[in-house]
Amino acid sequence: MTENNQPVIELRQVNKHFGDLHVLQDISLTVKKGEVVVIIGPSGSGKSTLCRAINRLETIDSGEILFEGEPLPREGKELAQMRAKIGMVFQSFNLFAHRTILDNITLAPCDVMKASKKNARQEAMRLLERVGVADQAGKVPAQLSGGQQQRAAIARALAMHPKAMLFDEPTSALDPEMIGEVLNVMTELAQDGMTMLVVTHEMNFARRVADRVIFMDGGRIVEENTPEAFFSNPKTQRAKGFLSSVRMQDREL
Amino acid sequence: MTLSQLLTQYGDRYLQALFTTWQLTFFSFLGALAVGILVTVFRVSPIRPLRLFGDFYVQIFRNIPGAALLILLVYALPYLKITFPYDACVLIATILIPSAFCSEHLMSGMNTISPGQIEAARALGMNFFQLIRRIVIPQSLRSAVLPMTNLMVATMLTTSLGSQVPLRPMELTGIVSYINTRSAGGVMAFAISAALYCMTGLLIGAAGSWLDRKVRILR
């Protein structure tokens, strides 16, 4: 992995409330170029909110979020341009239900980046090859398996040539036999040097691919460490408890 | 008069009236669709005055009787020095009222779109218009084919407002008054028009079901 000290995503003292609920509490976090950071934590700890705040699908109450050194634009054209540079992959895939897989991928390049239809199609097919669903290009999302849809969704995000990718539990909605195919695509992406912030409970993926693991609980970053150190020797009681409960579930499966 | 007497004497006029009703229905529905889409875009726009205007528009035209609107257009507007020809008045009335219902159907069609798709589009850098044009309106329309089919039938029935003004050529309701002032057409004169309305409604219904099967979004 390329060691480069340029921060791509930077959060400084970020706070966010949903009514009385303090979902993000003084979150500070930096993801450098080429780095893969995995966020884990129990349900409701604010992982999705954190992810969504980074491309301003959620607003924040205080603090600062910088992308490539620039504060996030608040709205309008600048915000759209910034979002185009951050790929996002959702738990529920969120492909456009009325368009073919190929159209799903070419839509934003054509509309947002004003790419020519021909170039966009070539690029889309190349990306679909890369994630292994080129043979599904003419189908609509509902005709694909969950794993295929998620890989297509990754290709859709990559078509914008993002500078960083956010993954919010990309495998949580998948049947166990499809999790591997999506994680493989993500692993390759990481090996190609993509800057990635990944919310996941896939411990093996975190161990193999992450440069850093962040453990969140109750809206706070409770622990931050290398994967080896975090998994073999968690420092806080809460992380220990969480890890043992996840391992328990894994054994039950 | 008997059916065959009516048909020999007025058959051509019935045909012409049927054609006029079809024409009115077609253009009214197209107009209602266009206006309905525009109003719907207003209603979901980020600009509050536009949203309020859109909601207000729908409330007005959903609740005004067609005849009242037509009277307004034909008799009241000239006081404001605005005069439209009769056929334009009928067309305006039969566009405005269905357009409000069209917008309502689009709004409920919109509810079938998962919020995640909107977020995905936003995350890809799409702006409001790209989002509306590429994702929201196409999916809303495709989910609303059956209610829109009903709306087209309702629009056809609304075109009978044309009988309230001296429209030339006459449409299917106007023709009945015309015949009954000339000869004693009686109930049979109505029955012929009713049958033609019915047939048109069935055709629209069949076309709607076919289109719905064709464009329905797999989920």
Ligand SMILES: Nc1ncnc2c1ncn2[C@@H]1O[C@H](COP(=O)(O)OP(=O)(O)OP(=O)(O)O)[C@@H](O)[C@H]1O
């Ligand atoms: N739009 C919202 N309005 C109000 N509360 C919300 C909203 N979105 C999330 N929350 C609440 O904020 C808290 C954090 O939610 P978030 O989705 O970020 O958690 P998470 O760590 O991603 O959990 P999970 O593992 O279940 O996905 C939860 O208690 C949730 O109920």
Ligand SMILES: [Mg+2]
């Ligand atoms: Mg979540």
